[in-house]
Amino acid sequence: MNPETAESPFVRACRRLPVPHTPVWYMRQAGRSLPEYRAVRADVPMLTACATPDLIVEITMQPVRRYGVDAAIFFSDIVVPLKAIGIDLDIKPGVGPVVDRPIRDLAGVGTLRALDPGDVPYVTEAIEALTKELGATPLIGFAGAPFTLASYLIEGGPSKNHDHTKAMMYGAPELWHALMGRLTDITLAYLRVQAAAGASALQLFDSWVGAVAPADYREFVLPHTSRIFAGLADLDVPRIHFGVGTGELLGLLGEAGADVVGVDWRVPLDEATRRVGPGKALQGNLDPAILFAPWEVVERRSRDILAQGRAAEGHVFNLGHGVLPTTDPGQLARLTDLVHEASAR
Ligand code: 1CP
Helix, strand or coil: CCCCHHCCCCHHCCCCCCCCCCCCCCCCCCCCCHHHHHHHCCCCCCCHHHHHHHHHHHHHHHHHHHHHCCEEEECCCCHHHHHHHHHCCCECCEEEEEEECCCCCHHCCCCCCCCCCCCCCCHHHHHHHHHHHHHHCCEEEEEHHHHHHHHHHHHCCCCCHHHHHHHHHCCHHHHHHHHHHHHHHHHHHHHHHHHHHHHCCEECCCCCHHHHCCHHHHCCCCHHHHHHCCCCCHHHCCEEECCCCCCCHHHHHHHHHCCEEECCCCCCCHHHHHHCCCCCCCCEEEEEHHCCCCHHHHHHHHHHHHHCCCCCCCCCEEECCCCCCCCCHHHHHHHHHHHHHCCCC
């Protein structure tokens, strides 16, 4: 990592070191809430954009220019590495990832081959260009975690109850662990490609794992997520682990081995600090829907979060989940300034 980036407030907060102000970025900051994003994406399908370095660079930079956030997040999607190894899937506007032939047996698991850096040359190219353009501002690389990827692959698309996913997890544990093992290999390789190209932090999105009870997380998910974080330990880049509805899982998410645990809006950060335990920084956790309330409400709630975040050994301000598409970008601009000013030490 370049020395300026290593000294940035974001990287220092992830490492639980003193910072001049609380760093802030937003999950899904690069995307549909920005008019300049909708303009460049007008005629370009999502997966085409994700394979076009110039577009990746432009879209990743948009929120950095507009808001002055403390980190950029690589513009891509969690299904990009699966597409890259030949899984027949698409991202449908207004729906999300859809898989042509859902994976529900050993033959299906066999189609998940290992990922090689040569499968994603556009990722390497875009990250190399971005780290030059970003200078001292860190770039966060990311991947979907095995449970969340498995849910899309097994269900065939977005799912509320994850019925088929849980049916395999509970009913065919050997098949489940075979699938999760392959996804772990792919995810680990994909994150390492991003770090090798210059990403200065890595976030693992296990967005839907909140659907799983703690004992089942320990048995069916933790062995795999632990292997991912252990496999990144030599890289010297902060590792962030995030899921939605994970109040009961926060201790286990920390146990999996990340440096930073992302918290959604349901658990206050002082309580989350207690649940996660010592030796971790926290990221979060303003309800993204609060941005639809008047500014006075946003300000009061954000100051509360900054105060609660002081209980943690390190705090990165974020939303509790991604920016909602109809969010007014003006609210995020004001919020970024507020976090910087209110937390200045
Ligand atoms: O046409 C469009 O604009 C498609 C909308 C869109 C966008 C902008 C999708 C489809 N993905 C993305 C980009 C994206 N996806 C980013 C960009 C970087 C940023 O954060 O600014 C990231 C980090 C993701 C990651 C992602 N994709 C997650 C994990 C994060 C989260 O929000 O929980 C998940 C679950 C997905 C799946 C996905 N891709 C797209 C949609 C609409 C969805 C969710 C569908 C569902 O509800 O299951």
